[in-house]
Amino acid sequence: MSKICVIGAGTWGMALARMLYKSGHKVVVWSALPEEIDQLDKTRMQKNLPNMIIPSGIEFTKDIAQGCRGKDILLFAVPSVYVRNTAKIAAHFVESGQIIVNVAKGIEPDTLCTMSEILEQEIEGVPVVALSGPTHAEEVAMDLPTTIVSAHEDESIAQKVQEVFTNPVMRVYTNTDVKGVELCGAFKNIIAIASGISAGLGYGDNTEAALITRGLAEMERLGLKLGCHPNTFSGLAGMGDLIVTATSRHSRNNRCGYLIGQGYSPEDAIKQVGMVVEGINAIPAAMKLAQMHSINMPIVFAVNDIVNNGGSPEDAVHDLMGREMTTEIPKPIIDLDHESVLISSAKDYPNGEEGIKRVITYGTFDRLHYGHINQLRRAKALGDYLIVALSTDEFNWAEKHKKCYFTYEQRKALVESLRYVDLVIPEENWEQKKTDMHKYCIDTFVIGDDWKGKFDYLKDEGVEVIYLPKTPEIG
Numbered sequence: 279m280s281k282i283c284v285i286g287a288g289t290w291g292m293a294l295a296r297m298l299y300k301s302g303h304k305v306v307v308w309s310a311l312p313e314e315i316d317q318l319d320k321t322r323m324q325k326n327l328p329n330m331i332i333p334s335g336i337e338f339t340k341d342i343a344q345g346c347r348g349k350d351i352l353l354f355a356v357p358s359v360y361v362r363n364t365a366k367i368a369a370h371f372v373e374s375g376q377i378i379v380n381v382a383k384g385i386e387p388d389t390l391c392t393m394s395e396i397l398e399q400e401i402e403g404v405p406v407v408a409l410s411g412p413t414h415a416e417e418v419a420m421d422l423p424t425t426i427v428s429a430h431e432d433e434s435i436a437q438k439v440q441e442v443f444t445n446p447v448m449r450v451y452t453n454t455d456v457k458g459v460e461l462c463g464a465f466k467n468i469i470a471i472a473s474g475i476s477a478g479l480g481y482g483d484n485t486e487a488a489l490i491t492r493g494l495a496e497m498e499r500l501g502l503k504l505g506c507h508p509n510t511f512s513g514l515a516g517m518g519d520l521i522v523t524a525t526s527r528h529s530r531n532n533r534c535g536y537l538i539g540q541g542y543s544p545e546d547a548i549k550q551v552g553m554v555v556e557g558i559n560a561i562p563a564a565m566k567l568a569q570m571h572s573i574n575m576p577i578v579f580a581v582n583d584i585v586n587n588g589g590s591p592e593d594a595v596h597d598l599m600g601r602e603m604t605t606e607i608p609k610p611i612i613d614l615d616h617e618s619v620l621i622s623s624a625k626d627y628p629n630g631e632e633g634i635k636r637v638i639t640y641g642t643f644d645r646l647h648y649g650h651i652n653q654l655r656r657a658k659a660l661g662d663y664l665i666v667a668l669s670t671d672e673f674n675w676a677e678k679h680k681k682c683y684f685t686y687e688q689r690k691a692l693v694e695s696l697r698y699v700d701l702v703i704p705e706e707n708w709e710q711k712k713t714d715m716h717k718y719c720i721d722t723f724v725i726g727d728d729w730k731g732k733f734d735y736l737k738d739e740g741v742e743v744i745y746l747p748k749t750p751e752i753g
Contacts, residue, residue, distance in 0.1 A: 279303055280442050283345040284353045285364060287314050289302030289553070290381055292324040292332065293415035298353075299336050301445040306337040308345035310356075310364065315340050326553065329742040330419035343596030346371035351379055351442060354397065355552040358384025358464075361393050365400035378406045379439055383463035384556055385563035392460035405430060407439045408456050410463040411514040412522035414529070418448070425449045427515045429459040451514060455747065458506030459515040462497060465564055465578070466520040469493030470531035471538070472581050473524035475591050478539020489577060491525050498574040500564075502659035503571045505746045508652075519709070531557040535581075544585045561585060572635075576601060635661035638714060639724040640705055642669045644682040646692045649749040656746055658698035665718055666693050667705040677708060715739045 280303045284295045287309035299305045309315050315338045318324065322332040346352055346368055356364050361382050378401060382393045391399070398669070411426035418424055423664045428443065430436040430449050436452040444450045453459055457481045476485045498511040498519070510516055523529045528718060534555045537547035548555050561582050568575045580598055583589035636705065639657045643650050643666070658664040669678065673684045682689065690702050703714070715736060723736050727745040736743050 281348060282306070282351045282442075283308060283349045283352055283370065285342070285345065286326070286355035286357075287311075287338075287417075288355060288357070289324060289326045289415035290413075291353070292318070292327060292549055293330065293418040294353060294355065294381065295336055296330060296332060297407070297421075297445065297448060298443070299333050299419055301443075303442070305335075306339055306345050306349075308339050308342050309362070312340050319671075324580040327415065327419045327669045328357075330726060341372045342368055344469045346376075347373065349373075349376060351377050351439070352553045354378060354380045354382060354393075357559075358382045358386070358556060359559055360682055362386065362396050362400060367576075369401045370651055372401050372404055373481065374403060376404050377435065377438060378404055379409050380406060381409050383410060383460070383467065384560055385461070385567075387559075387562035387566070390563055390566060392457065394456055394460060396480045403434045404606060405432070407436060408459050408512050409443070412518040414522065414526060416528045421447045421448070423447055425451065425514055425518070426515065427451050427453050427459055429453040429456045429515070431456060450585075453507075453510060453513070453515065455507040455510045458501050458503060458510030461501050461504070461506060461517060462510060462516040464556070464560045465497050465500070466493075466516070466523050467531045467555075467560055468564055468578050468581050469497070469520060470523040470529055471535035471557045471585070472577050474529075474532040474537075475533020475539040475581070476535075476595075477583065478536040480539075481595075486525065490520060493524070493577050494520055496573075496577055498691050499659075500567060500571065500573045500575065502656060504567075505656065505660075505744055507747070507749070508656070508659075524708065530555050535557070538584065539591055543732070557581075558585060564565075612662055622673060634663055635721045636665065636719055637661035637722045637724055638665040638667060638718065638720045640667040640669070640711070642674055642678070642680065642682060643689055643693050644684055646689070651696060651698075652749040653726065653746055654693075656694055656698075660722050660744065663700045664698055664702060665698050665720070667703050667710075667714060669692060669705045709738060712739055715741050719737050 282298055282305050282506050284307045287307050295307050296307050319338045319517060378397055380393045380397055386396060394406045394408050408429040409426055413424050413426050424480045428436045428439040431454050433452055433454055440452050441449040473486050473489050476489055494511060494517055501511055502508060523531055530551050531552050534547045534551050537550050538544055541739060564578050565582055576598055580594040584591055584594055637657050637660050668690055674680050674682055693699055693702050720741055722742040722744060723742050724746060725733060727747050730745045733743055
């Protein structure tokens with residue numbers, strides 16, 4: 279049995295509180311609204327979950343200190359806009375050995391922090407796990423079978439939360455890609471608004487399927503640029519949560535979009551929904567990230583135009599359908615035979631003005647395995663042209679003090695066989711990186727996060743430096 283404090287008494291917090299209590303855990307619920315605590319304690323009902331009876335064994339408190347102290351898990355279930363302030367209050371009472379579990383979904387617009395990052399900033403010294411997936415409170419409150427993802431960089435911590443939340447009606451999976459899980463949780467809400475607008479305009483299943491599919495592609499494009507794992511987007515936190523949020527009658531975001539499509543103003547639509555519409559709150563952060571990283575997100579842009587600029591839903595659909603024709607499968611930017619042309623032309627466009635983004639990564643890549651291949655795939659997703667600086671046999675032996683199973687030429691042939699790789703060059707010494715950045719007009723330097731911080735000096739060369747997390751199945 280675990281002792282759990284649920285911080286936030288909305289529909290999701292109360293549905294989880296009931297589920298955890300029924301699983302044998304000791305549960306206390308705190309809310310920043312004293313009148314809400316009084317109402318819940320008196321009626322044993324959450325106003326937006328009229329068919330759910332709150333068990334008498336669940337305790338309520340108006341004292342956050344009492345709620346936090348002596349607990350194993352602090353479950354943050356407040357709207358995203360209140361996470362930082364609530365964390366500041368709770369931070370005074372958090373104890374060593376506790377685990378914070380966050381179920382809020384959003385990105386802070388000013389800082390672009392995820393909810394877990396906010397909690398880590400405000401409450402130091404304890405792990406923060408993101409819990410996300412296709413989980414409507416209305417169905418969890420009815421004990422309908424549900425799946426969810428427990429995400430933390432340390433899988434053993436994610437597994438601890440997995441054990442607490444798993445029961446006959448809740449199946450929990452783990453994931454180490456916390457950033458990806460939280461991006462999915464925030465931005466699927468925007469696509470759900472688009473799906474609702476489509477339904478409100480009278481469009482059918484074809485349109486809905488197109489919005490969900492292409493919306494997922496937009497989310498994945500941004501996520502890969504930020505170093506997230508591609509499997510996250512095809513999993514429960516990505517595809518799963520997007521489908522349920524974009525199609526369900528329980529979805530606030532879908533409902534809000536439907537009302538907008540029916541002719542309501544965004545402000546009136548939010549009032550009609552009567553609860554927080556997280557997709558509206560997520561739009562500013564999505565716009566900033568897309569612009570910062572030059573990611574094309576036409577559906578997100580269209581929703582932003584409708585919600586924040588007074589754009590017409592009908593015009594947005596017309597613009598989306600009339601965009602330049604393209605392919606669903608990304609093509610290589612240039613044939614390998616033309617490497618020299620590309621590199622020489624780069625000297626004429628040192629800042630990438632010609633539109634080609636060059637990425638470089640370094641490594642030995644001996645006995646090429648899935649982790650290597652996935653790292654190269656993610657690196658290629660960060661730009662258009664991927665250069666791999668492959669350690670020579672002499673460099674490996676003299677400087678890295680490692681002996682390879684395969685020679686440089688054999689490793690080079692293996693790496694070149696991957697469709698993600700556009701050019702392989704030799705890495706002969708540690709110092710060549712600065713020279714390479716300028717010689718090949720590099721925009722982005724990528725390497726595994728086991729080197730985190732060690733190549734930040736390349737930022738002084740005008741290069742973006744990204745440390746990719748290891749592939750979970752390997753690392």
